[in-house]
Amino acid sequence: MSAPLLEVRDLEVAFDTRRGRVKAVDGLSFSLGKGEIIALVGESGCGKSVAVRSVMKLLPEQTARYEAGSITLDGKDLLDLDDKAMQKIRGHDIALIFQDPMSSLNPVLTIGEQIGEAISRHQRVSRREVVERTIELLRRVGIPAPETRLKAYPHEFSGGMRQRVMIAMALSCNPRVILADEITTALDVTIQAQIMDLLKSLVADAGAAVVMITHDMGIVAGAAERVYVMYAGTVVETATTADLFARPAMPYTWGLLRSIPSLERPVDEPLVPIEGLPPNLARLEPGCRFRPRCAYRRAICGAAEPPLAPAPDGAEGHLARCWGLDPENGWLRDTDWTSDLGDAETMAEISAAAAQVQGEKR
Amino acid sequence: MTDTSEPILDIRNLTVRFGKVAAVNDMSLTLRRGETLGLVGESGSGKSTTSRAVLQINRPTSGEVWFDGEELVSASRTRLKALRQRMQMVFQDPRSSLDPRMTVEALLAEPLVIFGIGNRTLRRAKVAEMLRLVGLDPAVGSRYPHEFSGGQAQRIAIARALILEPELIIADEPVSALDVSIQAQIINLLVKLRTQLNLSMLFIAHDLAVVRHISDRVAVMYMGRVVELADRDRLYGAPAHPYTRALLSAVPVPDPAVEVHRKREILTGELPSPGRLPYGCAFRSRCPLHAALGRPEVCANVLPPLVPLAPNQSAACHFVSDASAAAARDQRGGVSA
Numbered sequence: 001m002s003a004p005l006l007e008v009r010d011l012e013v014a015f016d017t018r019r020g021r022v023k024a025v026d027g028l029s030f031s032l033g034k035g036e037i038i039a040l041v042g043e044s045g046c047g048k049s050v051a052v053r054s055v056m057k058l059l060p061e062q063t064a065r066y067e068a069g070s071i072t073l074d075g076k077d078l079l080d081l082d083d084k085a086m087q088k089i090r091g092h093d094i095a096l097i098f099q100d101p102m103s104s105l106n107p108v109l110t111i112g113e114q115i116g117e118a119i120s121r122h123q124r125v126s127r128r129e130v131v132e133r134t135i136e137l138l139r140r141v142g143i144p145a146p147e148t149r150l151k152a153y154p155h156e157f158s159g160g161m162r163q164r165v166m167i168a169m170a171l172s173c174n175p176r177v178i179l180a181d182e183i184t185t186a187l188d189v190t191i192q193a194q195i196m197d198l199l200k201s202l203v204a205d206a207g208a209a210v211v212m213i214t215h216d217m218g219i220v221a222g223a224a225e226r227v228y229v230m231y232a233g234t235v236v237e238t239a240t241t242a243d244l245f246a247r248p249a250m251p252y253t254w255g256l257l258r259s260i261p262s263l264e265r266p267v268d269e270p271l272v273p274i275e276g277l278p279p280n281l282a283r284l285e286p287g288c289r290f291r292p293r294c295a296y297r298r299a300i301c302g303a304a305e306p307p308l309a310p311a312p313d314g315a316e317g318h319l320a321r322c323w324g325l326d327p328e329n330g331w332l333r334d335t336d337w338t339s340d341l342g343d344a345e346t347m348a349e350i351s352a353a354a355a356q357v358q359g360e361k362r
Numbered sequence: 363m364t365d366t367s368e369p370i371l372d373i374r375n376l377t378v379r380f381g382k383v384a385a386v387n388d389m390s391l392t393l394r395r396g397e398t399l400g401l402v403g404e405s406g407s408g409k410s411t412t413s414r415a416v417l418q419i420n421r422p423t424s425g426e427v428w429f430d431g432e433e434l435v436s437a438s439r440t441r442l443k444a445l446r447q448r449m450q451m452v453f454q455d456p457r458s459s460l461d462p463r464m465t466v467e468a469l470l471a472e473p474l475v476i477f478g479i480g481n482r483t484l485r486r487a488k489v490a491e492m493l494r495l496v497g498l499d500p501a502v503g504s505r506y507p508h509e510f511s512g513g514q515a516q517r518i519a520i521a522r523a524l525i526l527e528p529e530l531i532i533a534d535e536p537v538s539a540l541d542v543s544i545q546a547q548i549i550n551l552l553v554k555l556r557t558q559l560n561l562s563m564l565f566i567a568h569d570l571a572v573v574r575h576i577s578d579r580v581a582v583m584y585m586g587r588v589v590e591l592a593d594r595d596r597l598y599g600a601p602a603h604p605y606t607r608a609l610l611s612a613v614p615v616p617d618p619a620v621e622v623h624r625k626r627e628i629l630t631g632e633l634p635s636p637g638r639l640p641y642g643c644a645f646r647s648r649c650p651l652h653a654a655l656g657r658p659e660v661c662a663n664v665l666p667p668l669v670p671l672a673p674n675q676s677a678a679c680h681f682v683s684d685a686s687a688a689a690a691r692d693q694r695g696g697v698s699a
Contacts, residue, residue, distance in 0.1 A: 043541035158633070159405075188404035188568065190629045193612040197628060215542060218614025222621040241618045257616065259546035261571035263598065264615050270553070271575060273546030277511045355499040357509050 003075075004031035005209050006055070006094075006177050011069035013047075013054050016062075019282045023067070024050040026233040032177065032209050037200070039212040039220045039241075041256075042230035045278055048213045051230075052179040055211075056096050057086050073177070092122045095170035099182035101162035105154040111138075111165055112150030118172040137168040141198060160191035167198065174206065181213045196223055217260050221245060226317070229253050232279050232289040235308060239318035249311035249320035252290045254337040272341060275350040288323065293350055295342025296324055296332055368431060370395045370530055370562045371416065376425035378408075378415045383636045385411040387586035388425070390668075393530070398556060398563040400577030400594070402570055402609070406633055408586040409566045413532045416564070417451060418442055429530070447477055450523040454535035456515035460507040466493075466518055467503035473526050492521040496551060513544035517551065524555065531556075532564045537572060549575055570613050574598055579674075582606050585636060585644040588668055592675035602677040604651040641665075643680070651681055 013025040025047045032038055040048045053059050055071055057078065071078045073093060078086065090096075098104045106114060115137060116130045125133070131150070138146035141164040154162055163183060170178055180199065184192040200223055203210055212224055220227055220241065227244045229237040229252065237244065237253045248254055255274035276293035279285075285292065287302040294301065300323045311318040312325055312333040324332030341347070371393035378386040386408040393399050401409045414420040416427050418434055427434040429445060437445065453459040460469055470489040474480055480488065490500035496517040507515055516536065523531060533552065537545040553576055556563055567573050573580055580597045582590040582605065590603040601607045611627040631648045634640060646652045646661040660680050668678040 043543060188633075189570070189612040190404065190608060192614075193626060193628050194630075196614075197626075216614065217542075217616035218621075221616050221618040222614050222624075245616070245618050255543060259543045260616050261546070261549070261569070261575045262616050263571050263574065263610065263613055264617060264620060267574060267595065267598070271546035271549055273550060274543035275547070277513065277544075278541070351497065352499075354514075355497055355502070357502050357505050357514075 003033075005034050005036075005074065006032040006211070007070075007072045008051070008055065009070045009072075011051070011054065011071065012067040013050055013059065014065050014067050016065070017282065022282045023284075024233055024281060025054065028069070028230075028233070028235060030211075030228050030235070030238070032211055034176075034209055035203060035207050036226070037203055037210045037212060037224050038226045038228065039214060039224035040228050040230055041214060041217065041220055043215055043278060045232075045281070046230040047233040048230050049181055052096065052181055052211060052213055055179060056090055056094060057081075057083075058090075058096070088122070091118060091170075091175070092173045093175055094177040094179065095173070095175040096179045097163075097166050097170045097181065097183050099185055101159065101166045101186075102154065104166060105162060107154055110151050110153055111157070115165070115169050115172055118169045122173045133172070134168075137172055138165075140171065140202075141165070141168045142194070143168075160187055160194065163187060163191075163195055164198070167195075167202075171202065171206070171208075174208075176208060178208050178210045179213070180210055182215070183212075184219060185214070185216070192219075199223070217256060218262070229256070232284065233281060234289065235319075235321070236290065237311070237320040238308075239311065239315060243313065243315045243318050247311070247313045247315070247318075248337065249313070249318065249325055250290075250322035251294050251296050251324070251332070251337075251342070253320075255293075258337075258341075275347060276354045288321070292353070295347045295350065296335070297346060298323070298331065300329075368395075369393055369428075370430055371564070372426075372428035373412070373416065374426040374428070376412065376415060376427065377423045378411050378420055379423040381637075384423075384586055384639070385636065386415060386422075387639075389583075389586065389588055391581055391588060391591070393562055393564055395529075395562055396560055397578045398565055398576055400573035400580040401564060401566045401583060402568065402573050402580060403583035404568060404609075404633065406585075406636060407583040409568075409583055410534055411586075412583075413451070413534050413564060413566055416532060417446070417449060447473075447526050448528050449530040449532065450526060450528040452516075452519055452523050452531060452533040452536045455539050456512065456519040457507060459519055460515060460522075462507050464506075465503065466505055466507070466510075469507070469518065470503075470522050470525055473522065477526065479526075488525060492525050493518075495524070495555070496521045497547075511544075512540050513547055516540065516548050520548075520551065520555070524559065527559070528561070530562050530564070532566070534566045535568070536565075538567060538569060545572070552576060570598075570610060582609065585634065585639060587644070587678065589645065589679070590675075590677040591668065592677075596672070596675045600675075602671055602675060602682050603679050604649050605645050606677075608648075608650065643678075651679075655681060 009029050011025055011028045014021045014023045028051055042048050066079055112134050115134045119130050119133055135146045143149055143164055184195050224241050227241050228235045231252050237250050248257055258272040259274055274293055288306055291297050291301040306321050306323045308319045308321045311320045324330050369392040373391045376386055376389045403409050415422045422435055467489050471485045474485045493500045498517055537548050565576055577594050579593055581588045584605050590606045601610055608627045608629045615621055629648045634647055642662040642664055643666050652661050666678045666680045668676050670676045
């Protein structure tokens with residue numbers, strides 16, 4: 001792989017809230033090469049959406065603060081740029097596609113006007129050229145009879161069509177990096193398959209690189225080359241997609257894979273949920289972030305946060321954050337995650353804690 | 363599951379129109395006692411309208427709904443209210459279905475109060491019992507809905523639906539708003555409760571993998587009609603209708619080794635507008651089989667009826683035998699049960 005196009009290093013983003021400062025992203029690192037598709041996976045509140053918005057520097061200025069780390073595009077640190085310089089990068093070099101196309105499209109402007117605006121914002125082109133380019137873009141994302149659809153308004157399009165329009169808009173300036181935030185979540189499966197195919201073909205043709213944000217392991221398996229599993233603001237495991245699914249290393253990833261209903265699992269095999277509840281970031285306990293829900297935990301897990309270290313399978317770039325994988329004292333290095341579900345007594349403790357309400361008494 | 367007893371729910375030729383749009387179109391379906399029937403389909407296929415029409419929340423335009431031998435569409439308000447005690451609903455978004463100003467205890471006791479069941483002490487005990495049943499500490503009764511996570515709130519909504527000891531539960535996308543790790547908790551809870559309380563359940567969802575985990579039989583809806591109905595293993599193992607097959611092949615599988623070799627049947631086009639449904643088979647505009655057969659006219663002229671193919675499978679397609687043959691041929695590339 002060549003030098004990374006986009007690199008995020010030890011990023012820390014905090015928000016000021018009424019309950020004090022909350023670190024939504026805490027030590028996130030990932031890198032994206034040219035023509036690559038990577039995925040940030042995690043459940044709601046794990047910081048994945050904040051992470052992509054921080055790359056675009058689209059976080060609310062009053063409350064959000066970059067506390068540490070760097071975001072470099074082609075060796076240039078975006079955190080050093082002022083707002084004006086950043087505006088040149090947004091849309092032109094990096095484009096963001098949001099989850100819900102209905103609320104990101106302007107309902108009172110036609111589709112043609114909105115895509116045209118994206119084109120003329122960054123490039124000096126005549127009005128006729130804008131129209132031509134818009135039609136071409138709509139054709140590329142698979143909208144039939146684009147000439148006639150230019151004057152249509154967003155409400156006249158279906159959800160899948162609107163998502164295509166959003167993709168067309170993102171592609172309007174040939175960005176090198178596309179950030180796709182849960183772009184298929186609101187869509188039906190048959191339309192979802194169409195959109196994922198479109199995204200993959202665009203990467204293959206245009207050489208753009210994509211950071212996919214999703215909670216769906218199925219989407220990840222079909223599209224991404226590398227996966228970053230996030231939990232409570234930080235990466236807990238990363239590997240190539242093949243390694244991650246074949247030899248997941250740490251208990252949260254195991255839990256995620258065990259709890260997904262899949263058409264491929266034996267039908268009578270019950271799902272194994274991750275017991276307990278995701279942590280409240282305003283009140284993180286010391287130690288491993290996943291400890292409160294981990295059925296394999298031991299005393300050391302509450303003492304300090306484990307480092308993101310090489311996983312036992314030794315595959316290149318396979319890292320995991322878990323004391324149980326420690327080369328000297330690790331107790332999970334040889335665990336068969338499909339059969340060993342952890343300590344039953346610990347599991348009962350977790351369920352009992354989950355039956356309560358988190359947080360302070362009224 | 364026995365077929366011998368009378369079905370708990372019998373939907374006959376149900377049609378629900380909103381203006382010109384027929385959201386549910388001449389649909390018939392039965393739910394056997396003690397069984398869980400999965401109802402799947404994409405948005406706009408009429409699954410939620412069906413569930414609301416069954417409970418008479420939306421009044422059907424025509425058709426009949428029989429619940430345990432009584433017809434609901436023609437039933438009086440008073441009779442309906444009495445019957446509703448025996449059939450309850452669980453909604454998708456637990457937060458918007460729980461009144462934020464009521465404590466959990468008041469929320470759970472409310473159905474008992476409405477039906478005049480028990481006194482204060484008895485209701486208290488019952489609330490505590492229900493909370494324990496859904497995996498919550500009875501001490502949380504004094505809390506308000508906003509203090510709970512999404513998964514906990516759905517447990518509360520389930521407890522509220524079950525407190526009247528209903529026989530029929532209609533669950534409309536009960537897990538689709540939840541994170542995967544929590545989703546599995548709620549699915550397992552529903553599976554446990556259904557057995558423990560001997561519930562009959564209509565389980566509505568768009569996620570075929572979720573439906574597979576909980577259903578005995580599955581009905582697939584497209585544009586207001588059932589296009590395939592089969593036993594779970596049959597539907598997922600040997601889907602007959604081209605729409606069912608396309609739907610199954612579109613579900614992403616969380617295994618890259620499978621995904622790489624998977625043969626996808628990607629549907630072109632989108633759902634037709636329900637206000638302007640084409641004549642004949644509504645699926646033909648996107649149907650790969652229709653295209654492969656050279657667009658036979660019968661699909662455009664005649665609405666295919668739901669016909670039995672096997673004792674435990676029926677489908678609404680003129681060329682369903684061709685489809686099954688193709689399914690058998692492609693089985694390696696397709697999805698196996």
